[in-house]
Amino acid sequence: DAKTTQPTSMDCAEGRAANLPCNHSTISGNEYVYWYRQIHSQGPQYIIHGLKNNETNEMASLIITEDRKSSTLILPHATLRDTAVYYCVAGRGKSTFGDGTTLTVKP
Amino acid sequence: DTAVSQTPKYLVTQMGNDKSIKCEQNLGHDTMYWYKQDSKKFLKIMFSYNNKELIINETVPNRFSPKSPDKAHLNLHINSLELGDSAVYFCASSLNGGPRRDIQYFGAGTRLSVL
Numbered sequence: 001d002a003k004t005t006q007p008t009s010m011d012c013a014e015g016r017a018a019n020l021p022c023n024h025s026t027i028s029g030n031e032y033v034y035w036y037r038q039i040h041s042q043g044p045q046y047i048i049h050g051l052k053n054n055e056t057n058e059m060a061s062l063i064i065t066e067d068r069k070s071s072t073l074i075l076p077h078a079t080l081r082d083t084a085v086y087y088c089v090a091g092r093g094k095s096t097f098g099d100g101t102t103l104t105v106k107p
Numbered sequence: 108d109t110a111v112s113q114t115p116k117y118l119v120t121q122m123g124n125d126k127s128i129k130c131e132q133n134l135g136h137d138t139m140y141w142y143k144q145d146s147k148k149f150l151k152i153m154f155s156y157n158n159k160e161l162i163i164n165e166t167v168p169n170r171f172s173p174k175s176p177d178k179a180h181l182n183l184h185i186n187s188l189e190l191g192d193s194a195v196y197f198c199a200s201s202l203n204g205g206p207r208r209d210i211q212y213f214g215a216g217t218r219l220s221v222l
Contacts, residue, residue, distance in 0.1 A: 034210065043111075043197050043213030044150070085148065092209045097142075097150040 001091025002027040009102040012082075018075040020101050022088030025069040031091045033064060035073045037084040038100070044087060047073065078105045110134050113198050113214035120188055121222055128183045128217045130198030138162075139181035140199040140211065141173060150197070156181055157203055188221045195219070 005023040012018040024033060032051050036044040048055055048062045050071070055062045061074040075082055087100040111132045120126055132139065140163075141153045155163035156175045170186045181200075185192060195218050199211040 032209065036211075038150075041195065041216065041218075043199075043215050044211070046210050046212065049210060087150070096152070099149060 001089070001096045002031060003096070004088045004090050004098045006086070006088055006098060006101045008099065009104070011104050011106055012075075012078045014080060014105055014107050015077055018078040018082065018103055018105070020073040020075075020086050020088075020103060021070065022073070022090075023070045024088065024090035027068055027090045029068075033062070033068075033071050034089040035060070035062065036087045036089065036097070037082075038087070039081075039084040044097070047086075075103075078103075080105050080107065111198055111200055111212050111214040113196075113217050115217060116215065117218050117220075119220045119222065122188055122190060124188050125184070125186045126188060126219070127185070128196055128198075128219075130181045130183070130214060132179055132198075132200040132212070134200055134212060135202075136200035136212070137178055137203050138201045139175065139178075140201075141181065141183050142197040142199065142213075144195045144197060144216075146194070154181075154183075188219075190221050193219055193221045 002024045032049050034049040035047040038044045048060050050062045064071045083105045085100040085102050087097045114129045138157045140155045144150045153167045154173045159175045172184045175181045195216045197216050198214040201211045202208050
């Protein structure tokens, strides 16, 4: 699996878009990018994943650069309940969750 | 119905004891995992089983022994518990193929405290 790098923490105002970056410069051509979040001490929850194309679902959007070396998770209208640790995982099989980004949504 | 369920949710025990944590998934997945999350919140994979076969065994003391009686179950037995084993243990499962392969679904965690 590719190593990922994420900022340690970010703040976002409620109602605004939260853009969470992830660097995965060593990703292989057939490795997907997965995003999860962990709210408080609950189990991590799957958000979205992609290979090359941008993806959108009911929770978020995922933008992957053309060279696939980085991606951005977008929460279009962040709410207080989106405060969590967000993990970017690149690869398959052996799953390496890095330190993630602690997103704090503020009123 | 809970997709990935772990029991017990909390486990408090003395050093030196042996304990087990059970995990069951009803998603029809063929791959299951155990993760350890310590006080620093780093989520580290311990084991992974695919169709009851061990495929990932990270550097984990041999006091930890996973057992997969069938594809839907992956249990974790820990011998001679130590203080450093205190952590939250998460079970997860995924499919090995198809468009949603490798998307992991996690249980709620088992909070182990060794006194």
